[in-house]
Amino acid sequence: MTGRRSFWLFTAIAFGYAFLYLPIVTLIVYSFNDSRLVTVWGGFSTRWYVELLQNERILAALWLSVRVAAMTATLSVILGTLAALTLVRFTRFRTRMLFAGMVAAPLVMPEVILGLSGLLMFVTLEQMIGWPPGRGMTTITIAHVTFTSAFVAVIVQSRLSQLDVSLEEAAMDLGARPWKVFLVIILPIISPALVAGWLLGFTLSMDDLVIASFVSGPGATTLPMVVYSSVRLGVSPQVNALATIIVVVVATGVIIAGWLLHRQASRNAQ
């Protein structure tokens, strides 16, 4: 009985992973295909990588996306951490329900709504107070921070609620000021959550097509916007090459993170 069950489980897992990885593997394989057609194998070639690295439109978009994502990740870690602190530590203040609702709202709001509402606000603000002047990198960053800080808040919140309150109390009893308690006690303990939040914010921002399309203006084209416009026309080998690079970068990052986690776990076990 157990043997049969583990056989079924093994099959389910194997099929599941095949489903998850086959499309990615085909992307990688065909990025080295000399032929433009998917069905024809024209021999091994790295010409699409050469073309990708010479494609200035993609490179400019990549640079813009990286800048927006780094800015977004940093700001959303600050805002998300403050929001998480508020939700975990200050349990009693008026309009706390409203605040908690606003923090969680971007998690459940469709991207099209976040994008549309962001754009309409920027247009209205520009009409009323003349800021922001036009739309571009600033507006994309603001819209991205608004939705990514919700994810950061969730991560930091779970870490904060596991934190031992007596550590803070001990520090307070010994005369530490609240900000010092935060810097010396809380910050080091929640730092893994901050790193995870930063990486998540960066990835979410790099990956976003819908919100950026709404709130961007002429001249500010992010990487997903370029990829989307070339992908709409069908298969593009340069996008395959780009996908391969992204997968390699992410896989390296995940392997390093996994190794670090493993090392930490075995160190804790000792």
Added chain:
Amino acid sequence: MTTGRETAATAGTSSLKRRFDRGVKSLTQGRLGQSLVIALPYAWLLLFLLLPILIVLKISLGEIALASPPYTPMLQWAEDRTLSVQIHLGNYAFLWQDPLYLSAYLNSLKVAAVSTVLCLLIGYPMAYGIARAPTGWRIVLLMLVILPFWTSFLIRVYAWIGLLQGNGLINHLLLSVGLIDQPLVLLHTNFAVYLGIVYSYLPFMILPLYATLVRMDLTLLEAAADLGCPPWKAFVTVTLPLSMPGIIAGSLLVFIPAVGEFVIPDLLGGPDSLMIGKVLWTEFFSNRDWPVAAAVAVAMLLLILIPLLLFQRIGERETTRDRG
């Protein structure tokens, strides 16, 4: 909070006065710090989250106009210096009367619900298998589930175009094996939309399911087996109810984004795979009708709130039952 504790701690000590002064000091400083901590995210969210939604609501009550921005204002100073408020419910009436919108809403709900069930059917055995795998393997298997999520969503959807299109890999394989003699139409169909959503959101289903399954107390299953319960019955009566929080969380994480999905129906769907996220996009970018797009957004928010409240109600009932 801290002050309460400090007052309690100071009671009965000799240097009461000194401690009291310090308490007052930390109270005032704490309050200032506290207000700053609250104020920054609060102000940001009010300005960049709540205000935009109110503006959407306002614009949805306006009319399309040949102006920049292309809608009529709600408040207007008339010539005799009186403020007139114009509320125009026409956009909502239009959404209600035009069968396109209603069917797009219903279709979005259907697609999201079916995809959620499919994700659950594929994801549950996977999460179960990972949770019961040897400890060393678990982290590797889990990393392999998370990895696609960190790569680009857009590119993962794009990967299916190459597989599904008329001269794509799947048709090529089926033709060369001889199962079919005509290429199948796979791309730009509802099938492709379901496939794309299940593929993209499967990790969101697996992770919360894994989290509940791995914490489960396995001695419960041993006890059931010792008492003569067959494995399938133990699964239905013990494992399944215990993994309910994971099922609910995973379903929400798949269902909610799937309802408003734009990229997948746009790239993989056909003309008949109408989804509300795509309708909003077209209304805004192609028809440039901002008021109708805003009305679609308001209706969509309401559409998502209803299942969310329903799920929350179920979750609350679960927790109260667990406690009682």
